[in-house]
Amino acid sequence: MRFLEEELKPDLSVDIVHLMCPIHLLELNEAIKQIEPGQILELVTDYERALEDVPKWCEVFGQEFIGLREDGEIYKFYIRRKI
Template structure:
């Protein structure tokens, strides 16, 4: 899936991936897509909650083995 920016949070544990996500989502323009790569299973709970709470769209979520992928579209202003 197409994306504008990438956050590789592999090897990081809660709460670091979501803390980094807060920083990275601010760097992209509204409606752009940020791809997140993570290895912490808690991201399967935390990233969807992050999106719902802040109004971003979780466009796609995949898992390949122990690696989790998320495509998040930044909300409009």
């Protein structure tokens, strides 16, 4: 897991706090389509399972998992669209 010291400036931020499986992955799938290759998506959630799911989703779908920041019970995932 790559924890980031500083927040990145995303091109799009999607807040899915209080949404659980499988909604978090469906929202991620839709959000990544809204940005161009090379741009950064920030996914904000409080769902602990996302710690496993989001990096794996990136691997499976060919996107770059940059890392995440943890702020209390909130996780901010940073993903760069590759394709």
